[in-house]
Amino acid sequence: MLSEQEIHEIDKEIGIMPVRKSACIEALKIVQKYRGWVSDECLNEVAAYMQMSAEELDSVATFYNLIFRKPVGRNIILLCDSISCYVMEYQLIYKSLQDRLNIKFGETSSDGRFTLLPNACLGCCDHAPAMMINKDLHTDLKIDQLEEILNKYE
Amino acid sequence: METPLTQHINMSRQSFGLKDYERVGGYQAVRKAVTTMSPAEVAKTVQESDLKGRGGAGFNTGMKWSFVPMEGVSGPKYLIANADEMEPGTFKDRYLLEGNPHQLIEGMIVSAYAIQANVSFIFLRWAYKKAATLLLQAIEEAYAAGYLGKNILGTGYNLEMHLHTGVGRYICGEETALLNALEGKRATPRAKPPFPQVSGLFGKPTIVNNVETLCNIPHIVNNGADWFKSLSKSEDSGTKLYGISGRVNKPGLWELPMGTTVRELLEEHAGGMKNGYKFRGALPGGASTDFLVEEHLDVKMDFKSVAAAGSRLGTGTMIILDDHTCPVGFVHNLEHFFAQESCGWCTPCREGLPWTEKLLLALENGEGQHLHLELLEMHTRNLGPGSTYCALAPGAMEPLQSGLKYFREDFERHITEKRCPWR
Numbered sequence: 139m140l141s142e143q144e145i146h147e148i149d150k151e152i153g154i155m156p157v158r159k160s161a162c163i164e165a166l167k168i169v170q171k172y173r174g175w176v177s178d179e180c181l182n183e184v185a186a187y188m189q190m191s192a193e194e195l196d197s198v199a200t201f202y203n204l205i206f207r208k209p210v211g212r213n214i215i216l217l218c219d220s221i222s223c224y225v226m227e228y229q230l231i232y233k234s235l236q237d238r239l240n241i242k243f244g245e246t247s248s249d250g251r252f253t254l255l256p257n258a259c260l261g262c263c264d265h266a267p268a269m270m271i272n273k274d275l276h277t278d279l280k281i282d283q284l285e286e287i288l289n290k291y292e
Numbered sequence: 293m294e295t296p297l298t299q300h301i302n303m304s305r306q307s308f309g310l311k312d313y314e315r316v317g318g319y320q321a322v323r324k325a326v327t328t329m330s331p332a333e334v335a336k337t338v339q340e341s342d343l344k345g346r347g348g349a350g351f352n353t354g355m356k357w358s359f360v361p362m363e364g365v366s367g368p369k370y371l372i373a374n375a376d377e378m379e380p381g382t383f384k385d386r387y388l389l390e391g392n393p394h395q396l397i398e399g400m401i402v403s404a405y406a407i408q409a410n411v412s413f414i415f416l417r418w419a420y421k422k423a424a425t426l427l428l429q430a431i432e433e434a435y436a437a438g439y440l441g442k443n444i445l446g447t448g449y450n451l452e453m454h455l456h457t458g459v460g461r462y463i464c465g466e467e468t469a470l471l472n473a474l475e476g477k478r479a480t481p482r483a484k485p486p487f488p489q490v491s492g493l494f495g496k497p498t499i500v501n502n503v504e505t506l507c508n509i510p511h512i513v514n515n516g517a518d519w520f521k522s523l524s525k526s527e528d529s530g531t532k533l534y535g536i537s538g539r540v541n542k543p544g545l546w547e548l549p550m551g552t553t554v555r556e557l558l559e560e561h562a563g564g565m566k567n568g569y570k571f572r573g574a575l576p577g578g579a580s581t582d583f584l585v586e587e588h589l590d591v592k593m594d595f596k597s598v599a600a601a602g603s604r605l606g607t608g609t610m611i612i613l614d615d616h617t618c619p620v621g622f623v624h625n626l627e628h629f630f631a632q633e634s635c636g637w638c639t640p641c642r643e644g645l646p647w648t649e650k651l652l653l654a655l656e657n658g659e660g661q662h663l664h665l666e667l668l669e670m671h672t673r674n675l676g677p678g679s680t681y682c683a684l685a686p687g688a689m690e691p692l693q694s695g696l697k698y699f700r701e702d703f704e705r706h707i708t709e710k711r712c713p714w715r
Contacts, residue, residue: 154454156494160476163459201478201635203460204418216419220380221579222537224625225617258462258629259380259579260419263537263609264544273421 140183144168148187159190162198166205175206203257211246211253213291216270219256222263231267234281238288251291294523295531295547296511297504301391307426310433313394321510322439325402326447329513331362334406338509340517342529347374347465347502348577348606350528350595359489360407360497370498371404371412372474373506376458376465378417379578380629381611384533385503387545389416389423392507393430397453399506401439402513404451407499412453415470418460427455462633466682467500469635480637481682504533526551528594532605536562538612539569545609551597555589557610570615573698577606579626580687582694583613602694618714619699620706623692624652630688641685644675648692655703658711665703668696 140148151164165184170176176184176199185195199205217235219228232243235254239247246253260268265277276287300308300316313319325334339354360369373396377385388396396414404412416424431453434440442450461479463469468482471493492498508530512520521529528550534557535545541563548561554574558564565571573583576593582603584591591601598605613622631645648671651664672693675685696703705713 155476157475160474160494162476163473164456164476167457167459198476198478201461202458205459219625220629221575221611221622221625222381224622225538225611225614257419258460258633259378259382261377261383261386261417263381263383263611264535266537266543270419275419275421 140169140180140187141172144172145187148184159188162188162190162195163202163205166195166199170205174212175209181207209246211250213252213272214270215252215254216257216260217243217254218258218260218266218268220259222259223267226266228267228279230281231269231279231284234284238284252288293549296515296523297388297395297507297531297533298391298547300395301387303387303391307429308392308394310394310430310437313392313398317514318394318510319398319437319439321513322398322401322405323445325405325513326445326449331406331408334402334513337517338403338406338512341512341520342517343505343508343512343520344528344595345502346504346508346532346607348379348580348604350605353501353505356489356501357403357407357499359487360499361490362408365497367496368411369407369409369496370493371400371407371409372470372493372498372500373400373412373414373503374465374467374470374500375414375416375420375423375503376470377420377503378462378465379580379607379609380626381537381575382535382578382607382609383537384535384545384607384609386420386423387533388503388507389420390426393423393426394434395507395510396427396503397430397434397439399509400453401434401444401451402509403499403501403506405449407497409497409499410450410452412451413474413493414453414455415464415474416455416457418457420457424455424457431455461635462629463635463682463684466684469682470500471498478635480635483681524550524594526592526594527596532593532608534561534593535609536612537609538574539566539614539616540564540612541566551592551594553590553592554584554610557593558589558612565612565614568616571612572615572617572619573613575606575611575613575691576603577608577610579611579629580604580683580690581606582690583698585698603690616714618656618712619695619702620652620655621712621714623695624649624656626691627652627688630684634684638681640675641680644671645685645688647671648675648688655706656712658706658709660703660707662704662707664707665696668692672696 148165151161185192267279268277343353344350464479469479473479488498573585627649631649634641636642672689677686
């Protein structure tokens, strides 16, 4: 069931748009904000609320990189793998994260603490290599800082 | 030297609010435009300034506006700020958004007035969390001060503004794909014509402009077209935000006269290459531009000069290829990005880009054959302009075709030595 708070926020987004279902991406974002990901059950409920088919909504949900249709960990690490970070050897950061967390891109650590994902350019190329953990940007990454950064996230 | 876009930006400051912005002359352009100028006069001034779109395409902004019908339109018209900065190697709009959000809002109000739009959106990249917070605050302040909402400054002109944050796809930066994303659909580009100026968001006349483009508008309205032209060192008007990333001493971003040379950017502003690293080439304006190499160091970074050197100014943010980085690996990284970010709508892009990625990976792994170079060259033709639905695949082919041209020996060494010489 969508919560009252979720419905309240979705209604606000619907109010901005002249066409009801054009707020569907916002609705998915709202649900994901509270639940971490979008389950089939949630997808069906959002689709019904937006007056569109579940298939249509899923075609939208699966198009975008940051709508999660599978469960994720409590913290999401998005490591930039684009060109400036490549030149500045993000690969070494990736290797170190793999070793520390025992996961590869697309996987969640066994304790459910971290999901590690590759990410396209984060727009801070003058401070490469870079990654985001949840809402926080970490730049000019060095391997010996990773432990301290990861420790901030429960 | 004047730096209108960045003169009030100081990133160590927590925020730059409405009062701070007004104290340095902020919102004077809104006042001037809506109380003393007709929409046509604003548009004419912008067209005469020869401001060209700073998102990469370089089209005259006033000219773009001129296609918006000014009479006989039923329902709203829209103005959209394209703040979906995601071209790899590009970090200029982030600086403007975080450093002075009111400058963008002012530019949007003046631009919306010029085309008589009553609804505006900022389409912001999801990753720009700080910008999102600052923009929401700034929009609220602008409403409270009467610069947004009903009856702006008592003139009867109305404008709504909304912030929309995306959920991550490079293609959302393509203006017609952006419109589909904003309508809650998959972000596949639309066929043109009809152009968005006539039939855009929800089928209504719509202008989509880049953040840096819009931030120039208040200064042009305040100071005039001739002043804007005088800022430049070349035929293209104004200043430009230039950036450099890679193995240089001081990677960064600078507002400089349009037409500053590659050499000046690299040597004076970025402090030259890091000790032990040599310059081999640069993508002048993001991932989808052709390589420039040493012979191009004195090329002026403006639309016409970079085009004459066989590349594009693009976003004006350069990525440097150094001698410790394998050119094949560098291009493979780019093609991996483009293959992943293809929206999948048209066949050449959806099938061709993963193929180029695989061929480049084979070369990197020492499994390359001479035939593979021919296949890569075939792709640069078959995915070029005119063969695909939008500009993504042709853009993806630019670093590949110029990489094959300038770093041919390095590609061939991967085949003859059966390994990547950099590994």
